[in-house]
Amino acid sequence: MQGTELVLRALHARGVKYIFGYTGGAIMPVFDEMEKQKLFTFVMPRHEQGATFMAQGMSRASLSTATPQIGVCMATSGPGAMNLVTGVADAHMDSVPIVAITGQVATGVIATDAFQESDVVGVMMPICKQTYMPLSADEIEKTIHEAFYVATTGRFGPVVIDIPKDVQVQQARENYNFDLKKFRPKLPGFYYHPSPERDVLHQAIELINRSERPVLFCGHGVISSNAGAMLQEFAEKTNIPVAFTLHGLSAMPVDHPLSLGMMGMHGTVEANRAVMNADLIISFGMRFDDRVTGKLKEYAKDADVIHVEIDPSELDKNVKTTVAINADVSRTLHVMLNDPELNSKPRRRWLQEIEENRQVTISSVADELADGVGIAGKLLMKTIIHRLSEITEGKDIVVPDVGQHQMMSARYYNFQTNNSWFTSGGAGTMGCSLPMAIGAKLARPEERVWSISGDGGFQMNIQELGTIMEQKTDVKIMILNNGYLGMVRQWQTLFFDGRYAGTPMQSPDYGLIAQAYGIPYLKVAELDQVDAAIRTAIAHDGAYILEFICDPSEVILPMIPAGGGFGDMIVSRPQA
Amino acid sequence: MTVKKMKRRAILAFVQNKPGTLNKISMMIRRKMYNVDTLTVCKAKPPGVSRMTITLREDDEAKVTQVIRQLEKFTEVIRAKELDRDCSYWREVAIVKFELDTKKLEKLQKKYQIEILDSKPHDIHIIQIAGPTDRLDSFLDDLGAEHLIEIARTGVTAMDK
Numbered sequence: 001m002q003g004t005e006l007v008l009r010a011l012h013a014r015g016v017k018y019i020f021g022y023t024g025g026a027i028m029p030v031f032d033e034m035e036k037q038k039l040f041t042f043v044m045p046r047h048e049q050g051a052t053f054m055a056q057g058m059s060r061a062s063l064s065t066a067t068p069q070i071g072v073c074m075a076t077s078g079p080g081a082m083n084l085v086t087g088v089a090d091a092h093m094d095s096v097p098i099v100a101i102t103g104q105v106a107t108g109v110i111a112t113d114a115f116q117e118s119d120v121v122g123v124m125m126p127i128c129k130q131t132y133m134p135l136s137a138d139e140i141e142k143t144i145h146e147a148f149y150v151a152t153t154g155r156f157g158p159v160v161i162d163i164p165k166d167v168q169v170q171q172a173r174e175n176y177n178f179d180l181k182k183f184r185p186k187l188p189g190f191y192y193h194p195s196p197e198r199d200v201l202h203q204a205i206e207l208i209n210r211s212e213r214p215v216l217f218c219g220h221g222v223i224s225s226n227a228g229a230m231l232q233e234f235a236e237k238t239n240i241p242v243a244f245t246l247h248g249l250s251a252m253p254v255d256h257p258l259s260l261g262m263m264g265m266h267g268t269v270e271a272n273r274a275v276m277n278a279d280l281i282i283s284f285g286m287r288f289d290d291r292v293t294g295k296l297k298e299y300a301k302d303a304d305v306i307h308v309e310i311d312p313s314e315l316d317k318n319v320k321t322t323v324a325i326n327a328d329v330s331r332t333l334h335v336m337l338n339d340p341e342l343n344s345k346p347r348r349r350w351l352q353e354i355e356e357n358r359q360v361t362i363s364s365v366a367d368e369l370a371d372g373v374g375i376a377g378k379l380l381m382k383t384i385i386h387r388l389s390e391i392t393e394g395k396d397i398v399v400p401d402v403g404q405h406q407m408m409s410a411r412y413y414n415f416q417t418n419n420s421w422f423t424s425g426g427a428g429t430m431g432c433s434l435p436m437a438i439g440a441k442l443a444r445p446e447e448r449v450w451s452i453s454g455d456g457g458f459q460m461n462i463q464e465l466g467t468i469m470e471q472k473t474d475v476k477i478m479i480l481n482n483g484y485l486g487m488v489r490q491w492q493t494l495f496f497d498g499r500y501a502g503t504p505m506q507s508p509d510y511g512l513i514a515q516a517y518g519i520p521y522l523k524v525a526e527l528d529q530v531d532a533a534i535r536t537a538i539a540h541d542g543a544y545i546l547e548f549i550c551d552p553s554e555v556i557l558p559m560i561p562a563g564g565g566f567g568d569m570i571v572s573r574p575q576a
Numbered sequence: 577m578t579v580k581k582m583k584r585r586a587i588l589a590f591v592q593n594k595p596g597t598l599n600k601i602s603m604m605i606r607r608k609m610y611n612v613d614t615l616t617v618c619k620a621k622p623p624g625v626s627r628m629t630i631t632l633r634e635d636d637e638a639k640v641t642q643v644i645r646q647l648e649k650f651t652e653v654i655r656a657k658e659l660d661r662d663c664s665y666w667r668e669v670a671i672v673k674f675e676l677d678t679k680k681l682e683k684l685q686k687k688y689q690i691e692i693l694d695s696k697p698h699d700i701h702i703i704q705i706a707g708p709t710d711r712l713d714s715f716l717d718d719l720g721a722e723h724l725i726e727i728a729r730t731g732v733t734a735m736d737k
């Protein structure tokens with residue numbers, strides 16, 4: 001067998017159905033074999049970065065289905081591979097398992113600055129979980145299987161496989177034979193602890209039982225280990241409120257009575273004050289990132305911290321733990337739920353304090369939500385997201401881009417469906433939404449998928465409308481157009497005396513763009529058209545673009561300034 | 577500005593001898609901005625395994641734990657641990673070229689166990705000295721910077737008692 005056949009055989013054995021790829025000299029042999037076999041559905045992005053986010057959408061959305069599927073993207077050497085960098089780094093920051101396969105120049109000319117040669121392994125090494133370069137056809141299958149194993153074992157992450165062109169076309173040795181059933185990756189240094197140790201678990205349960213003011217943290221690990229329902233059961237059983245990280249959203253219904261909504265920089269008042277006043281934090285699958293903690297010195301000063309995390313290097317990294325549990329979130333929850341010692345308490349005063357803070361959040365935006373519009377009658381993003389949430393009953397898949405509209409979506413969409421929120425958090429990569437939504441839709445075709453972008457981010461990967469056109473992917477697209485790089489503008493309003501350097505931005509006529517790609521389009525500038533527009537997009541069978549003309553002066557609050565403590569939270573808008 | 581000297585620590589790691597492993601580890605050290613003093617690598621007993629000794633300056637226990645956990649996160653790292661200063665030997669070797677009159681050299685020779693590799697005209701000598709870092713340092717102090725021409729040090733390698 002030839003190298004290329006072995007590549008495809010390995011991918012097929014791993015349940016891969018879609019390949020997001022862009023061809024070029026050094027990867028042509030793999031594409032050629034793909035064309036011969038016709039085993040995979042091939043999706044061509046219009047830029048290799050699009051392929052990485054489509055792969056992310058595939059991995060993330062399919063994770064909670066009966067047939068999880070790792071997103072695979074492919075590119076040629078040199079510029080093709082370099083165009084994957086941002087999406088791979090993004091997947092690394094957000095622990096998303098994707099497999100990126102790149103063609104490399106032939107081994108004979110590596111290191112000669114050959115045409116389209118780049119040091120892919122060197123570039124990717126610090127921004128992905130593992131890199132590989134098989135040097136013979138015999139190594140290919142074993143490498144790809146190990147890559148999938150590494151990507152999906154322990155804390156998830158992206159892996160990169162760089163295959164020289166001559167290796168792709170090499171024949172395996174005559175008696176070459178690979179038995180997947182017998183395959184065990186030879187990785188003596190790669191261990192992880194799925195099950196919690198008994199003694200730390202008991203310490204944790206004791207702390208939980210004793211606590212008067214506990215808070216549960218729901219992080220990305222809850223989603224990745226499919227443990228949302230168990231976390232909810234745990235919260236209900238112990239009567240402990242739950243705060244979500246950006247990536248923990250949608251693990252359980254966000255309007256659950258015990259839900260505090262999102263915490264951190266743009267978190268709710270009730271979540272952040274609960275963290276500030278807690279005597280115990282029980283954190284599942286998260287990493288105390290600076291957008292969550294603010295100033296570390298002031299963070300949760302009075303709280304004991306139980307940290308359940310699959311990656312030991314995250315334990316005690318930013319926040320000192322009282323009890324560190326290095327284990328899989330789902331297994332830990334399972335064991336804890338079945339422990340007869342685990343107790344519940346009414347905690348009436350604690351829950352009442354939380355309720356009072358919840359009212360602070362609600363009243364801080366009550367006027368805006370009632371008006372629905374801001375200055376000069378322009379639409380507010382929060383109104384649009386709120387209406388979308390009402391109309392879809394919080395059940396749809398939401399894929400935001402990065403910016404104010406992202407935080408508005410996080411705060412005002414009433415998530416009801418498990419694993420229905422895919423966002424770029426750790427890296428915050430503008431332009432991720434449109435391609436990631438395509439991947440998500442292909443993974444979950446029965447569900448409605450909304451790609452929500454700002455005017456800035458939408459123009460960063462606008463070319464993927466071409467993919468939507470070609471694949472006839474039914475993604476509902478919202479552009480929340482405020483004429484600015486809004487999130488940066490907000491910082492300028494609050495911290496740079498309103499000097500808007502490099503943030504005003506012109507948009508093309510999105511109607512004409514939509515028309516060029518053959519996608520129906522509606523522009524919405526009036527409040528009374530919002531609902532009808534959303535319903536029109538829903539009723540249409542296929543992609544739809546809605547552009548909303550938004551108020552640039554809207555800000556997302558509360559906000560804890562970068563590097564500030566929870567006491568510095570800005571709750572209401574400063575008067576201009 | 578006075579810079580407080582931080583405690584010296586040694587980390588021992590056994591790693592798979594694969595291309596890129598050293599690159600990966602040194603990149604991680606740069607990325608995390610650890611204050612690494614020395615890094616030495618040699619073959620370990622099992623074939624295909626390398627032994628790596630890293631010394632760094634760090635007072636913060638949590639940071640040292642971080643280095644070890646970051647190392648262990650690499651699939652190529654089989655095992656990593658800190659070596660307790662009191663329960664391990666830390667040694668290095670230096671080759672030193674200097675200009676010194678014979679009398680003074682004899683004095684140094686008495687005080688330190690040095691091996692003279694070469695003595696050239698005009699009082700130029702090349703010697704080898706091995707031992708704990710502070711012995712090498714103190715030899716260099718006694719020699720005096722004004723006499724030193726060139727020096728090569730291996731960096732620290734270490735072993736549990």
Ligand SMILES: Cc1ncc(C[n+]2csc(CCOP(=O)(O)OP(=O)(O)O)c2C)c(N)n1
Pocket residue numbers: 401402403404405406427428429430431453454455456457458480482484485486487488
């Ligand atoms: C690739 C990239 N470049 C720059 C940034 C910095 N940045 C974060 S949010 C933002 C503004 C986004 O503007 P827009 O897409 O219009 O969304 P809005 O905030 O207006 O809703 C910028 C420039 C980023 N996150 N990603």
Ligand SMILES: [Mg+2]
Pocket residue numbers: 403454455456480481482483484485486
């Ligand atoms: Mg904008």
